Amino acid sequence: MGIDAADVESNWARAAARLAACGIRVTDQRLQIASILLGEPQHLSAEQIAEALRRDGARVSKATVYNTLNLFAARGLIRQLTLDGSCAWFDSNVAPHYHFQDEQTGALSDVALRDVQFSRLPAPPPGMEVASIDLVIRLRRRG
Amino acid sequence: MGIDAADVESNWARAAARLAACGIRVTDQRLQIASILLGEPQHLSAEQIAEALRRDGARVSKATVYNTLNLFAARGLIRQLTLDGSCAWFDSNVAPHYHFQDEQTGALSDVALRDVQFSRLPAPPPGMEVASIDLVIRLRRRG
């Protein structure tokens, strides 16, 4: 039970529609990257995306991978995460949410907004308001 | 009402004591960096520390700045923060706490542990436990 041609095609078509909806001109490279990333909620680095492209036989330069991811992020199609200085992560889930991160492996998973509730939060300094809240729950193997 | 020689000396002595307490061999460069960073709770980048050293007339190579900060962090004297990919921040407050960050300026300030309370947190995946929680509240000018 694999992925058949119809799946690929609808995945492609959906990606194309989303690009068009954001006013992003549709090209082969952008479609390939969109269909890798936007299919399901996931967290990928630029390097992982480049690798997936190579695996699919696509020839996309690293510069184009970065340019495309930055464009997608600027248009709100994806969200860029910084978890440690090593590299940027691109999150296909743009709805507000938080993250778990496995300390050992670095693996990320989503935490739904409703699974975190604050009974107390500090008042922002005068003249400021909260723009967003980033929450990362680091996990270790229980011992 | 400036900083007089006695202040500098006691700051130095305090820094030397803290290094020794962590089993870190005391050297001029380490003392200089420690007395810049450990005097009060603050968040500095490696570049800002290098600049402060130059301003004080100290000659410390950038490599030594990094090596020293990494050593301090490994010994628990300071904590390294990653807020965006641009650079690492070194926090002299090692007690558990959270942060405000001004979106415009990037400026950081501490949020005390007691000013944040969770009434709901997600259960960690099976076999995992929470190692730590990183919380960054991004602020924008109210408008």
Place this chain on the structure above:
DNA sequence: ATGGCTGCAAATAGTTTGCAATGAG
């Protein structure tokens, strides 16, 4: 004395940019 520090410069990793060639509308 001796082993840990330091400075310098070179290496590294991730990301961005300049520019000529290509492709979409």
Place this chain on the structure above:
DNA sequence: CTCATTGCAAACTATTTGCAGCCAT
């Protein structure tokens, strides 16, 4: 046809590392 997009390589930034000489113990 015209301007946006791409690929390549070079540039850049933050950080790390190798190594010869220096310094704390």
